[in-house]
Amino acid sequence: MTSENKLISQKKPAFPVKKKLANYLNRHKRTIQIPIFYDDLLRFQGAISVYDKHDNDTLWVRVYYNEFEREEIDLSLKQIYNILHSNGSNASIQHLNIDAVDFCTFGNSKPFRVKVRNILNDNYTYFYVKKTDASRIYGLELEDILSPYNLNFLVYEDTLIEEHISGIPGDVFINEYLDSCIDIEKAQIAKEFVKFNERCMIRLLGDMRSYNYVVVPTHDFENVVYKIRPIDFDQQCYEGKFKVYYPQFFKENLKMVQLVADKLTSSSIEQYQLEERSIVAKRILGSRARLGRLIKAMKSDTISISKNIAQLKAEIFNFTGDINFRDSDGMGEVLESALNFVRRNYEDVSMKTIIQQQQKLH
Template sequence: MSERLMSKKKPAFPVNKKLDAYLEHYSRKIEIPIFYEDLLRFSGSIVVYDSNDEDTLWVRVYYSEFDRVEIDISLKKVYSILHSDGSDSIFPFLNVDAVDYCTFGNSKPFRIKVRNILNDNFTYFYVKRTDASRIYGLELEHMLSPYNLNFLVYGDTLIEEHIAGIPGDVFIKEFLPKCNESEKSQLAKEFVKFNERCMIRLLGDMRSYNYVIVPTHDFDHVVYKIRAIDFDQQCYEGKLKVYRPQFFKENYEMVMLVKEKLQRNSVDQYKIEERSIVAKRILSSGNRIKRLISIVKMDKISNEQNIAALALHIQDLTGDIDFKTCKTMGEVLALALDFVKRNYQDVSMKQIIENRINI
């Protein structure tokens, strides 16, 4: 199913001057000492296998001795800029344990593993090619989801912090069968909310390997949350189903979980809750989201066929004829977010009036 839903390959879109200025204004644009192209100078690689000896689709790359010294220092500097004050003072305590390269998917990222040699704690960050649609996706996730994101852009290079969690495909295969009935009900609820959030902000291709399940221990039980980790397919495809995780075959077990654990009225309730939360975040984001939306409305991040198709699909869903006039994917996004916000405000105002009458 998912192969028919998606285009074969999404192109990368350049960052225009207005988006570049936006990134600088909000401290996303910072000079870094290494570019994506620099990491492509590796002299060899070996396949990375998981604990079950299966190919992870990542390869561990290595560099010549001369390049390795320069790249190590540069990657430590990037780590310091991303996670600390940008100074060199922490360099003696850091070691770049691995540089992995992913040969799968559009972005072909590098994954950098940095370890603190004093206590063996380690973390990851990613080096990717800059893509305007991915940047819009990261910013919208930062503003409209429950999670803040830390990333940097400089020229043609994008640095993203690691989002910790259990990859969705791994969780479904290895952990879901071990969950008790209460945990399965909670996961079903979270998938409904995640599905709704992706559709509202037009984040596509949330197959199980593009999100993570985050377990948090809370007193006597475990709370599960679902987080997107790939923002490559923000506002590109023309089919509305692409923006709804429920329609990917990789998420079949999660969809069946929803059918087994939730009644129709519960599903509707959770959808309304998520729409209301997103609407509140739109309102609280103020000028930042207004500025971002004004930029994306004028940007080219899709083609005419996809824009026309998606506008028609959302018009059919919402009944809002304003979608007919959309000329860019940013305009489709702006109207979709405005529709959610207006509906929330209309319901809130109706509730206020009803409460006053009852008083």
């Protein structure tokens, strides 16, 4: 595992949601009418910078609205929270408070982050309001289907609502927590990075620099178990360089790559890669109908540019030797070929194992 700079050369455009994707989202209950749009939140009157605990600029600004709009905006955001996390009724709205609305000045999606607090117990959570982008929506759906985690999001016209994914931002974890982990934890983190790296590559999720994923610690008996989850899905099936879909090649992840080299042998790395491919293959087989509908929509869609499609299918063909990649037409077909490649390899190995076991019995 190595690192390389400047894998992503230009800003990715946002792609509109077309009819087949919209029909898929309707079928799977991802669309519902909401009381406020992304553009409504852009009408803020002013903003102040948000700093972290070390007084570093987070590149988020806290926005405020004039008094005539604030009450309506707060109510609408509370209603969105209830739609996203509950049955959409207004029964509990009086217990909710909108503590902050932050706007991100960095990145492609320019999201709003809304902090919602329950005034009865001071528990709080976040959700995000963004402009719709077809490639991001495909990324969210693929994460929900193919990863160990479920994702909750809603689409209405040109507005995307996403739930918050809790965890320690990867760059913060690497800079502030990784060195203090004990050896057994570092070995476990190295294992998870290998599996995360493999999962992103298989489903063609790019740009997993350290600030685009979170590390999630969970206490398990006397140990702490770490998982790694992506939080940014803008670069789903867009870039032409195959390396973009490997987190290992970003310089921001160099310490993670070094950790893998220090803590894992080559055979262990291969074992964890095989485990992740097998798990993803099982999810593909277990979600054939839903995944098939999503891929069908993607195959009819435009979520990249011709140059990137030509480059990516050529690079994956050179890597795998599978002619399906060479003959793919569009990013939807490239992804379909990738998932079929993983599924076929899993089924072939499984069938060989069954035959060998039967031969031993006889």
